[in-house]
Amino acid sequence: xxxxxxxxxxxxxxxxxxxxxxxxxxxxxxxxxxxxxxxxxxxxxxxxxxxxxxxxxxxxxxxxxxxxxxxxxxxxxxxxxxxxxxxxxxxxxxxxxxxxxxxxxxxxxxxxxxxxxxxxxxxxxxxxxxxxxxxx
Amino acid sequence: xxxxxxxxxxxxxxxxxxxxxxxxxxxxxxxxxxxxxxxxxxxxxxxxxxxxxxxxxxxxxxxxxxxxxxxxxxxxxxxxxxxxxxxxxxxxxxxxxxxxxxxxxxxxxxxxxxxxxxxxxxxxxxxxxxxxxxxxxxxxxxxxxxxxxxxxxxxxxxxxxxxxxxxxxxxxxxxxxxxxxxxxxxxxxxxxxxxxxxxxxxxxxxxxxxxxxxxxxxxxxxxxxxxxxxxxxxxxxxxxxxxxxxxxxxxxxxxxxxxxxxxxxxxxxxxxxxxxxxxxxxxxxxxxxxxxxxxxxxxxxxxxxxxxxxxxxxxxxxxxxxxxxxxxxxxxxxxxxxxxxxxxxxxxxxxxxxxxxxxxxxxxxxxxxxxxxxxxxxxxxxxxxxxxxxxxxxxxxxxxxxxxxxxxxxxxxxxxxxxxxxxxxxxxxxxxxxxxxxx
Numbered sequence: 350x351x352x353x354x355x356x357x358x359x360x361x362x363x364x365x366x367x368x369x370x371x372x373x374x375x376x377x378x379x380x381x382x383x384x385x386x387x388x389x390x391x392x393x394x395x396x397x398x399x400x401x402x403x404x405x406x407x408x409x410x411x412x413x414x415x416x417x418x419x420x421x422x423x424x425x426x427x428x429x430x431x432x433x434x435x436x437x438x439x440x441x442x443x444x445x446x447x448x449x450x451x452x453x454x455x456x457x458x459x460x461x462x463x464x465x466x467x468x469x470x471x472x473x474x475x476x477x478x479x480x481x482x483x484x485x
Numbered sequence: 486x487x488x489x490x491x492x493x494x495x496x497x498x499x500x501x502x503x504x505x506x507x508x509x510x511x512x513x514x515x516x517x518x519x520x521x522x523x524x525x526x527x528x529x530x531x532x533x534x535x536x537x538x539x540x541x542x543x544x545x546x547x548x549x550x551x552x553x554x555x556x557x558x559x560x561x562x563x564x565x566x567x568x569x570x571x572x573x574x575x576x577x578x579x580x581x582x583x584x585x586x587x588x589x590x591x592x593x594x595x596x597x598x599x600x601x602x603x604x605x606x607x608x609x610x611x612x613x614x615x616x617x618x619x620x621x622x623x624x625x626x627x628x629x630x631x632x633x634x635x636x637x638x639x640x641x642x643x644x645x646x647x648x649x650x651x652x653x654x655x656x657x658x659x660x661x662x663x664x665x666x667x668x669x670x671x672x673x674x675x676x677x678x679x680x681x682x683x684x685x686x687x688x689x690x691x692x693x694x695x696x697x698x699x700x701x702x703x704x705x706x707x708x709x710x711x712x713x714x715x716x717x718x719x720x721x722x723x724x725x726x727x728x729x730x731x732x733x734x735x736x737x738x739x740x741x742x743x744x745x746x747x748x749x750x751x752x753x754x755x756x757x758x759x760x761x762x763x764x765x766x767x768x769x770x771x772x773x774x775x776x777x778x779x780x781x782x783x784x785x786x787x788x789x790x791x792x793x794x795x796x797x798x799x800x801x802x803x804x805x806x807x808x809x810x811x812x813x814x815x816x817x818x819x820x821x822x823x824x825x826x827x828x829x830x831x832x833x834x835x836x837x838x839x840x841x842x843x844x845x846x847x848x849x850x851x852x853x854x855x856x857x858x859x860x861x862x863x864x865x866x867x868x869x870x871x872x873x874x875x876x877x878x879x880x881x882x883x884x885x886x887x888x889x890x891x892x893x894x895x896x897x898x899x900x901x902x903x904x905x906x907x908x909x910x911x912x913x914x915x916x917x918x919x920x921x922x923x924x
Contacts, residue, residue, distance in 0.1 A: 353661055355668035387669040387789065413792070414688045416681065417741040418674050422658040426674040434674050434740070436685055436790045446788030448673035457741065461692065478672050 350432060350450055351425050352472040360388050363403050369477050371469050375445065377404035384442045408467025410437040410481060413446065415459040431456050437465055437481045449481040489626070491616025491783065499629040501810055502781045504802070509778045509810040511632025513923030516766035516773035517624075517885050519553030519759030521545040522717040525874050526753045528647045529590070534580060538568075538646040538753060539589030543601050545757035546640055553759045554770030555638065557602060560759075562609035562636025563595040564627045566618050571647050571751060572656070593644040593755070609636035616783075620756065620877040621824075621908030621915025625779030627760040628917070637765060641758040645876050647751040669789065679910040680827050682790060684743040687829040689793040691742075694846030698742040701828045702730040703852045705746050708825065708865055711858055712872020712879070714894040719752055719874030747828040749870035756878030758885075763923055774885045777903070777918040778810035784912035791912055797845065799911045800837035807838070811918045813903065815839040820887045820897065820904035822880035824914070825869035833911050835864070840905070863897040880906045881917075888921040 357365040367374035378392035379400040415435035439445040465481040523541030663671035736746040766773035784799035823831040832848030856864040867883025884904035
């Protein structure tokens with residue numbers, strides 16, 4: 350499965366640097382005591398940027414829902430259709446969600462509600478992205 | 486001329502986007518007095534200068550003026566959502582004036598249209614841009630502007646453009662690197678569209694309420710049938726065939742469970758409206774259709790993808806605001822044109838508004854009954870985007886025509902005094918409540 354390569358920017362670099370170290374590090378607002386993903390310049394709840402930092406979280410979650418892509422607009426992903434596109438909720442805070450192709454899960458055989466764990470796949474040599482795998 | 490964007494920098498006083506605002510201060514004092522619509526092509530062919538987006542905007546505007554019995558001199562306000570809605574024409578060479586830029590080809594700004602039509606008295610001119618790209622936003626904005634006295638006779642134009650080639654398959658979608666917001670979506674094959682975002686929620690809906698994902702088949706056939714009765718509709722003119730439930734169920738998947746026939750098809754077409762004061766409208770050619778309220782929803786999901794709970798809270802908010810601002814309730818609404826950019830959207834809205842008593846999880850059972858225009862529950866009588874092509878205008882046009890008693894073959898046989906007309910997905914919506922009576 351090819352993955353378009355994410356291009357880190359000033360805001361996202363800490364996240365992607367951590368992913369390349371096989372860690373999941375999310376923005377955290379100390380004022381609201383709330384995680385945030387994807388990263389933003391300010392806390393989506395209180396609007397403050399002063400108390401926004403980074404916090405490593407445990408890579409466990411559950412599958413909320415999914416679709417199967419048959420006709421994506423994304424050129425690089427087209428040769429590998431159909432493929433799963435799932436929404437994973439983070440156990441630490443189910444308000445945080447991630448997209449996943451669920452590597453290892455057959456197409457359209459996604460166990461909604463199942464537990465998943467964080468894994469990493471190589472988008473290109475030296476560049477990892479975060480993915481999720483169903484826990485057996 | 487001014488640009489209005491949902492970028493936090495422009496005033497949002499016109500918004501009616503939260504509960505507690507009370508009855509709309511201009512309830513029944515603003516009216517839609519004119520309707521116009523261009524032909525609807527699947528795509529601009531790149532050559533016919535009489536079928537550009539700009540030419541179609543001029544056509545629709547002229548028709549709206551004629552419908553209302555107004556002249557160019559009467560228009561003192563122009564509101565447009567200029568776009569673009571699809572890919573740019575560049576780097577292909579521009580045909581030449583007035584098509585020497587994207588304006589007129591893939592966008593239609595208020596100033597381009599004012600110039601093209603030769604409107605001599607426009608002193609209120611607004612381009613509604615990022616974050617406000619819906620026809621319901623434009624109409625709500627214009628209704629507020631007329632009510633506030635910023636203009637008296639406002640031409641609202643809503644262009645939807647589509648060029649040769651596959652819609653939105655170029656640009657960053659063709660790259661093997663994901664920058665900016667795309668870095669959080671593209672790697673996993675996800676992109677921003679109500680067809681991806683809300684199909685994920687649609688699947689949650691079906692699981693929660695124990696409904697078959699095939700439950701939209703009756704709605705698919707009904708909307709096509711309704712759309713075939715819309716004189717300007719794409720299908721009525723270009724593919725005038727009904728579809729069967731089997732056609733729907735056998736149409737190929739885009740993002741399973743989203744099928745091809747769940748999706749509206751991008752079009753090149755323009756709708757136009759004349760919004761004026763209720764006093765002025767009474768003296769014009771058509772029976773006035775009064776605006777009782779306008780609302781906007783700007784839902785922000787906590788995560789990347791909205792949850793069913795969030796979607797249901799946003800549609801509930803829209804309904805509550807609509808009732809509060811209009812002073813009406815579910816039993817008062819006769820015509821219900823919920824937005825249908827994808828067939829997977831309207832159940833969220835109809836259930837929130839409890840139109841004809843439809844409660845959460847009951848929409849598919851409702852669809853399986855008689856929802857035809859001549860039956861007791863004429864749902865989405867305008868055919869929506871699915872029945873007319875994606876112009877985002879069928880909802881508003883039909884609502885006005887039903888209240889006027891001018892919907893022709895689509896005219897409902899039940900009472901048609903009050904209409905809900907919507908645009909947008911649950912998380913970004915603009916809706917209005919219209920009535921043939923001012924109060």
